[in-house]
Amino acid sequence: MSATNNIGSEGPPKAFGVLAKREQRLAYIMLLPTFLIVLGIVLGPLLANFWISFKPVKLADLRAAAPLVNEQLRPRPKVAGEEVIMRYRIRNSSQKDNILNVVMKDTVPAGLALNLADERCTLTGNELSCDFGTMEAASRFNLDISAVVDQTYIDNGERPRDTKVILTGDSRNILTSFEFTLDNFRKVFGSSEFWSVLRVSLYYTIFGTLGALVLGLFAAQLLNTAFKGRNILRGLFLFPYVAPVIAVAFAWVLLLDAGPGGTFNAMLMRMGAIDGPINFLGQRAIPVSILGIHFEFPMALTTVIVFEAWRYFPLSFLFILARMQSISTDMYEAAEIDGATPLQQFWYLSLPQLLGILSVLFLLRFIWTFNKFDDIFLLTGGAAGTRTLTVDVYEQAFAVSNLGAGAAVAVVVFFVLLFFALIFFKFSPQDDG
Amino acid sequence: MKFGTVTISAAVIGALWGTIWMVVVGVLLMLISGIVASPPAGSALLAGLVAGLGYAFLPLEKRSKQTSVLLCLAIGVILFVLTGGNVFGVPMTESLIYQIVAWVAWSVIVGVSITMTLNGYISGSANRYRMELLLIRMLKGLAFVLFSIVVVLPFYVMVMTSLKSQQSLLSNPLDFSIDLGQGASLLFRSYVELFTQYHFGSFLWNSAIVSVATVLITLAFAIPGAYAVARLRFPGQVLLSRSILLIYMVPAIVLVIPLYAVFSQAGLRNSLTGLLIVYPATTIPVALYMLQGYFRGLPGELEEAGLMDGLSRIGVIAKITMPLSLPALASVALYVFMIAWNEFLFAFMFLDDLDIFTLSRGVVSLNSSEVPRQHLMAGAVVATVPVLAIFLWFEKFLVAGLTAGSVKG
Numbered sequence: 001m002s003a004t005n006n007i008g009s010e011g012p013p014k015a016f017g018v019l020a021k022r023e024q025r026l027a028y029i030m031l032l033p034t035f036l037i038v039l040g041i042v043l044g045p046l047l048a049n050f051w052i053s054f055k056p057v058k059l060a061d062l063r064a065a066a067p068l069v070n071e072q073l074r075p076r077p078k079v080a081g082e083e084v085i086m087r088y089r090i091r092n093s094s095q096k097d098n099i100l101n102v103v104m105k106d107t108v109p110a111g112l113a114l115n116l117a118d119e120r121c122t123l124t125g126n127e128l129s130c131d132f133g134t135m136e137a138a139s140r141f142n143l144d145i146s147a148v149v150d151q152t153y154i155d156n157g158e159r160p161r162d163t164k165v166i167l168t169g170d171s172r173n174i175l176t177s178f179e180f181t182l183d184n185f186r187k188v189f190g191s192s193e194f195w196s197v198l199r200v201s202l203y204y205t206i207f208g209t210l211g212a213l214v215l216g217l218f219a220a221q222l223l224n225t226a227f228k229g230r231n232i233l234r235g236l237f238l239f240p241y242v243a244p245v246i247a248v249a250f251a252w253v254l255l256l257d258a259g260p261g262g263t264f265n266a267m268l269m270r271m272g273a274i275d276g277p278i279n280f281l282g283q284r285a286i287p288v289s290i291l292g293i294h295f296e297f298p299m300a301l302t303t304v305i306v307f308e309a310w311r312y313f314p315l316s317f318l319f320i321l322a323r324m325q326s327i328s329t330d331m332y333e334a335a336e337i338d339g340a341t342p343l344q345q346f347w348y349l350s351l352p353q354l355l356g357i358l359s360v361l362f363l364l365r366f367i368w369t370f371n372k373f374d375d376i377f378l379l380t381g382g383a384a385g386t387r388t389l390t391v392d393v394y395e396q397a398f399a400v401s402n403l404g405a406g407a408a409v410a411v412v413v414f415f416v417l418l419f420f421a422l423i424f425f426k427f428s429p430q431d432d433g
Numbered sequence: 434m435k436f437g438t439v440t441i442s443a444a445v446i447g448a449l450w451g452t453i454w455m456v457v458v459g460v461l462l463m464l465i466s467g468i469v470a471s472p473p474a475g476s477a478l479l480a481g482l483v484a485g486l487g488y489a490f491l492p493l494e495k496r497s498k499q500t501s502v503l504l505c506l507a508i509g510v511i512l513f514v515l516t517g518g519n520v521f522g523v524p525m526t527e528s529l530i531y532q533i534v535a536w537v538a539w540s541v542i543v544g545v546s547i548t549m550t551l552n553g554y555i556s557g558s559a560n561r562y563r564m565e566l567l568l569i570r571m572l573k574g575l576a577f578v579l580f581s582i583v584v585v586l587p588f589y590v591m592v593m594t595s596l597k598s599q600q601s602l603l604s605n606p607l608d609f610s611i612d613l614g615q616g617a618s619l620l621f622r623s624y625v626e627l628f629t630q631y632h633f634g635s636f637l638w639n640s641a642i643v644s645v646a647t648v649l650i651t652l653a654f655a656i657p658g659a660y661a662v663a664r665l666r667f668p669g670q671v672l673l674s675r676s677i678l679l680i681y682m683v684p685a686i687v688l689v690i691p692l693y694a695v696f697s698q699a700g701l702r703n704s705l706t707g708l709l710i711v712y713p714a715t716t717i718p719v720a721l722y723m724l725q726g727y728f729r730g731l732p733g734e735l736e737e738a739g740l741m742d743g744l745s746r747i748g749v750i751a752k753i754t755m756p757l758s759l760p761a762l763a764s765v766a767l768y769v770f771m772i773a774w775n776e777f778l779f780a781f782m783f784l785d786d787l788d789i790f791t792l793s794r795g796v797v798s799l800n801s802s803e804v805p806r807q808h809l810m811a812g813a814v815v816a817t818v819p820v821l822a823i824f825l826w827f828e829k830f831l832v833a834g835l836t837a838g839s840v841k842g
Contacts, residue, residue: 037714251810
């Protein structure tokens, strides 16, 4: 038998004959589309993000400065021999950037005799061409050319605006220029908010992941033994994960609404559990005193964490259940004979077996939750103390319109994540992952 | 009559079931019938406690179906007596039918719960093993109820809100009764308005196109890639098979800014094509990972036979590997479809024109104070139903596929 059966167990055999080379080439060809798309959409933009974080880019800079023109013929000629004025209203679209080498080209309709006085323009046949040189930022000017109409113009019905004016110019594109700045990072680290945003991110990630894992573990325990209707329940438990995030997020917003339409608050008040509505998603903190110790309970953050655990426990549940069902029952039978109680069996038998999948799940969910944007954005928009790093990226880049600062926060997100992933890999138990 | 740990537990168990089911049934009653009830938790607790104790003292030989029925009857009567005739805190005359149904339901459910939990246990003491078993039974029962409620409630609220009218929404937020007297056209008026005024038909179509196209592109890229990683020998094969999922360490938000900038300047931003370039990039790594795990598990002999018979590698993939891996392909297709359909971030950032909105983008646009809440919920339902329906239909595949790559042996 050839070595094709042993792939992966000892690594590929180090053969370098012709056939092996052909196989390698085929593999590279097969993987090429994947490489290209991942390079183009993931790795490229990642590097570009680093680039942008060092540049003073605002959202408006995405549209490079361009010259704009409006063409008019006044007054409307009715008889041959009338004098009219062709007016081009030209302006610089940008308030801050100059445009160099502005050149305008237009086709003049037949029957219009232009009286070109402006030395910036030349007329060859029907083609008018003007060179305006440099346009300053926020500047505008008019180019008036007087003309005389003759009969052909009036008969033709062709109008100057029928032909488009072509305006070209060179402007600096901040994205490709070589201006760099450290301002973005200074802004990010210097603001006092940054550390609280980081803290919120960490709380959210850690507790959200733990919550999802614990709920998943419970759910897997529940459905481990076969019973009638188990499949239905298993399908049901997957609903929170399968449904679109917009649907469940808005359903939760409605449920937790503090206004007159909120279901949860109405229920609690009806049962007499609370006096007034609790603003689950809008209140930053509620003063709580337990046993005389006063502290601020982060309401909105907790609600968002609960949502996260609710939405993602099905995934942990599935993986844990699969692993549980592949554990052999021999051990449990032996334990039963030895008189171990159910809880002891779980603690000493099940958990160690599950530690592998639990740690993998923890890593995956940690990464995923840390990167989460949709959920918080849809639930609170980042208000009331729920602003994580990812929501901050959006805020900086699109709400405050400072793309550079947004990119800087994104760089921080990436490196914090890398740091945690490295720590995890160092300390994780080795298991099939 | 022996007293011991089991006796105490039985009392606690009965009390717990009584209270919990009273809360559940009471709330359901309010939601479905619309009456303003205040479920008497205290009386329910007492009734449950008494029933639990009573059942615990019943000798094992005497327990049967008939005794269980008697137990339910007894519980119902006790509750009636304790609440002075107002079983749910309101006079029985209000919505009599609903209240009677709820009363019977509560009695039966509590009776059944107590019976099932205390099955095989009589009053007295039991060793640690038996006590733990009892505890676990109670916890499992509670957990079932809790999980089911927690999972279903938001969806129930979502659907019911979409069927209500504006006034009823404000007047009683707990009224989720369906007024069947309205007739179908009024009941579904939110949906009708969504499709006629808010362009939801085109949103649905756009989402469908984008999702299906993403599935096709992803499979086209991932199948050869997965085959290469699973079967062909080349430097970096092992590295790739273990670490392709690390791509997901890059947060989507980090990609948004550069892609927004570049796509804007390339004219790809406000278009479905732009989405169709980005979505596969986010789904191919996981598709490749799932498929390569499955391909690896296929017997290599069949492919070798094909190779020996003169098939090229492509031929082997098409004629041998793919037919064998239909379950995995189906589950990957399903998973990718779900990701593309539910995707929000890029649809939100990239799409500006109403006519190319996908459902995600469209539903978000309904979240303004000008649009009534029912429409928002109706939009949510329209977005959820297709993906839930497809998912339920193919659920076996999805579950098998998601976990196939992870468990060895």
